[in-house]
Amino acid sequence: MQEESYVMIGGDGRHSYAKNSNLQRVGADHAKTLIMEAITENLDIDEDVSCPVSNIFGIADLGCSVGPNTNVSMRNIIEAVVQKYKSKGRHDSSLPVFQVFFNDHVSNDFNTLFANLPVDRQYFAAGVPGSFYHRLFPKASLKFVYSAYALHWLSKAPPEVGDLDSASCNKGKLYYQNAKKEVGQAYSAQFEKDMESFLSARAEELAPGGLIAILMSGRKEGTLPIQSSLGPQYQPLESSLLDMVNEEIISKDKMDSFNLPIYSPSAEEIKGFSDKKWVF
Amino acid sequence: MQEESYVMIGGDGRHSYAKNSNLQRVGADHAKTLIMEAITENLDIDEDVSCPVSNIFGIADLGCSVGPNTNVSMRNIIEAVVQKYKSKGRHDSSLPVFQVFFNDHVSNDFNTLFANLPVDRQYFAAGVPGSFYHRLFPKASLKFVYSAYALHWLSKAPPEVGDLDSASCNKGKLYYQNAKKEVGQAYSAQFEKDMESFLSARAEELAPGGLIAILMSGRKEGTLPIQSSLGPQYQPLESSLLDMVNEEIISKDKMDSFNLPIYSPSAEEIKGFSDKKWVF
Numbered sequence A, B: 001m002q003e004e005s006y007v008m009i010g011g012d013g014r015h016s017y018a019k020n021s022n023l024q025r026v027g028a029d030h031a032k033t034l035i036m037e038a039i040t041e042n043l044d045i046d047e048d049v050s051c052p053v054s055n056i057f058g059i060a061d062l063g064c065s066v067g068p069n070t071n072v073s074m075r076n077i078i079e080a081v082v083q084k085y086k087s088k089g090r091h092d093s094s095l096p097v098f099q100v101f102f103n104d105h106v107s108n109d110f111n112t113l114f115a116n117l118p119v120d121r122q123y124f125a126a127g128v129p130g131s132f133y134h135r136l137f138p139k140a141s142l143k144f145v146y147s148a149y150a151l152h153w154l155s156k157a158p159p160e161v162g163d164l165d166s167a168s169c170n171k172g173k174l175y176y177q178n179a180k181k182e183v184g185q186a187y188s189a190q191f192e193k194d195m196e197s198f199l200s201a202r203a204e205e206l207a208p209g210g211l212i213a214i215l216m217s218g219r220k221e222g223t224l225p226i227q228s229s230l231g232p233q234y235q236p237l238e239s240s241l242l243d244m245v246n247e248e249i250i251s252k253d254k255m256d257s258f259n260l261p262i263y264s265p266s267a268e269e270i271k272g273f274s275d276k277k278w279v280f
Helices: A022-042 A069-087 A110-115 A181-205 A231-246 A252-257 A267-275 B022-042 B069-087 B110-115 B181-205 B231-246 B252-257 B267-275
Strands: A056-062 A097-104 A124-129 A142-148 A206-215 B056-062 B097-104 B124-129 B142-148 B206-215
Touching: A022 A069, A022 A142, A022 A206, A056 A069, A069 A097, A069 A142, A097 A110, A110 A124, A110 B110, A110 B124, A124 B110, A142 A181, A181 A206, A181 A267, A231 A252, B022 B069, B022 B142, B022 B206, B056 B069, B069 B097, B069 B142, B097 B110, B110 B124, B142 B181, B181 B206, B181 B267, B231 B252
Parallel strands: A056 A097, A056 A142, A097 A124, A142 A206, B056 B097, B056 B142, B097 B124, B142 B206
Antiparallel strands: A124 B124
């Protein structure tokens, strides 16, 4: 089964992501202090001065969409990194040069993203098309990887929940909240597989001493996937689709085989990953 | 006066650049052998093995437009570089990793460009928005710079030829062929200024031992700018605009102040640049 690509609505019209991403912005603002602290405490800036390009500080925003949130986040990250360098006695003339890579699916609206980059930006900008579940950058070329409200998008819905012949088929639903236990387990397994792909790729791409910061919505500790609190958001869509099935506008099979490729992990699931020995 | 940005028509419709760039393709094919030879003879692949990211071979296509020509050119360049490395005894496992930066104006259709990147590409891809008359990349981060059929686009038409009060105003024409001598000289001076900006920026961005390959249309040696042979292409447009002036659809002043920001240099002009001492 192919990877699925659900991109945010491009442009800057009324229904665009650019005009409808305030909630994500609030989340990023809350995380700002945490990210600043992580950079201050954990970023390793001892670099190999013999290397002519070691002064490039590569930052990637994975799943950046079309803006404007990414602009605010990149400015905050760069500010924190500059502060860290200055606290180590580095002067303006010897600060690193920033190169920011904005990544999202090939079908993301990069035209809008590029048109809205801040004119006074303090970095070289580049767009990188492709799924972050694969390699996107050369080995050791990034010093900071950021991803906000993107990793809840799985590479695809777990195949079995859309398979009409499977015992795990998620019939009459398009999400795993209040579904059969097996459906929640299948989603959890897909998330684990995707995170492994994500982290393996980043382990290659991150330079020694670099950092990854991930912002994503999660569910309450100690709960099962099917007890996810993200569900109510999708209830109106589910109900509308069921109405369309009843009115024979779409077929029951189509509804049964369609499932949203999103997942909201618990803190325990995330801790499971950070306990693994990743070779960064 | 602001820089002007004339981008090729995006998308892949009937009038798109993607469907109307065969001539440029033929030119790039002719240049292939020259570029292969230049890489074989002049590319310096002695690198600093102590540097962890020295294995990244950065290539930029400046003024890449939306494809598909750039895909063919990038494949040819990478093939030639790989051959060069192999001829020096490097094996598959120690070949450089390629990262290709596709550059064009912010208003270029990067969405179409990204959608048409070859699926089986042997490089990491990135899009870089911005004018190549400015810095686009960190210092020493590129090993090969390529630009095809892009540098005849000046950063702007020389201001004086569109200034109604200037003795150099190019009245009743939108191009410098068969114009007053001063108009040709103004264009030549603008081209020189732009090339200086272009080469200064690249001198910073190119890594030691790297190469630049520029493909552009030129005019016959020993001719004046006003004897340019590119002119006839624009004659129909000029005539149509003059008809519109006569029919009072557009104003005479508008016609007099508008000039195409393109230039076709002679071999002597280009040699003038290569004789200068650029610190690459």
